[in-house]
Amino acid sequence: KAGVTQTPRYLIKTRGQQVTLSCSPISGHRSVSWYQQTPGQGLQFLFEYFSETQRNKGNFPGRFSGRQFSNSRSEMNVSTLELGDSALYLCASSLEGGAGDGEQYFGPGTRLTVT
Amino acid sequence: GENVEQHPSTLSVQEGDSAVIKCTYSDSASNYFPWYKQELGKRPQLIIDIRSNVGEKKDQRIAVTLNKTAKHFSLHITETQPEDSAVYFCAASALGQNFVFGPGTRLSVLP
Numbered sequence: 548k549a550g551v552t553q554t555p556r557y558l559i560k561t562r563g564q565q566v567t568l569s570c571s572p573i574s575g576h577r578s579v580s581w582y583q584q585t586p587g588q589g590l591q592f593l594f595e596y597f598s599e600t601q602r603n604k605g606n607f608p609g610r611f612s613g614r615q616f617s618n619s620r621s622e623m624n625v626s627t628l629e630l631g632d633s634a635l636y637l638c639a640s641s642l643e644g645g646a647g648d649g650e651q652y653f654g655p656g657t658r659l660t661v662t
Numbered sequence: 663g664e665n666v667e668q669h670p671s672t673l674s675v676q677e678g679d680s681a682v683i684k685c686t687y688s689d690s691a692s693n694y695f696p697w698y699k700q701e702l703g704k705r706p707q708l709i710i711d712i713r714s715n716v717g718e719k720k721d722q723r724i725a726v727t728l729n730k731t732a733k734h735f736s737l738h739i740t741e742t743q744p745e746d747s748a749v750y751f752c753a754a755s756a757l758g759q760n761f762v763f764g765p766g767t768r769l770s771v772l773p
Contacts, residue, residue: 580760580761582763588765589763589764589765589766590706590751590763592760592761592762592763595760602758602760603759603760605760637706639761643757644758645694645755645757645759645760646692646694646713646755646756646757646758646759647757647758650696650708650711651696651708651761652708653705653706653707655704655705
């Protein structure tokens, strides 16, 4: 079974631009979560999508948004990029999310650099 | 909401010694506690998990214990090896809720 994939793997953008990141979950997984990881800040939860609906949301500004398609693939969008948005963005998929059946598996991440 | 604390933030042990990382959580509804290992430049990998109906779980050199009353759980690594050097994250979640991660522990195993 193929693992979680993310595209692109690396991205360089300029302040003020917007960016879209993509995540393809493991086949059969309905929950996709997004995390921001910066040095020393651990894994900060952005949002979770389950069956095309945003089920949980972290404490990030409205510039961060996402969506999930009927095939469970998910995208996240960051508008009006700021220098502080430079980070590794990880997505993770699981069968049901949270404490449901099945474990959560991470993708390789997208390294976003904002200049 | 849930809050997960993790200690220590850094840990150095001699090869062959044991390492223990402790986490506490705040939401009594949390009932699933995974541990992830992240090596430099790689994605977090699930190494062991435990659900609230179990007090302890072992997998070779790795074990996790859970104390629901005190709301804390711990990762135990025995006979540490250099390849155990990584950042370890604990997490907690309840059904339908997102995972909340601890801030991580950087483990260094010295040869």
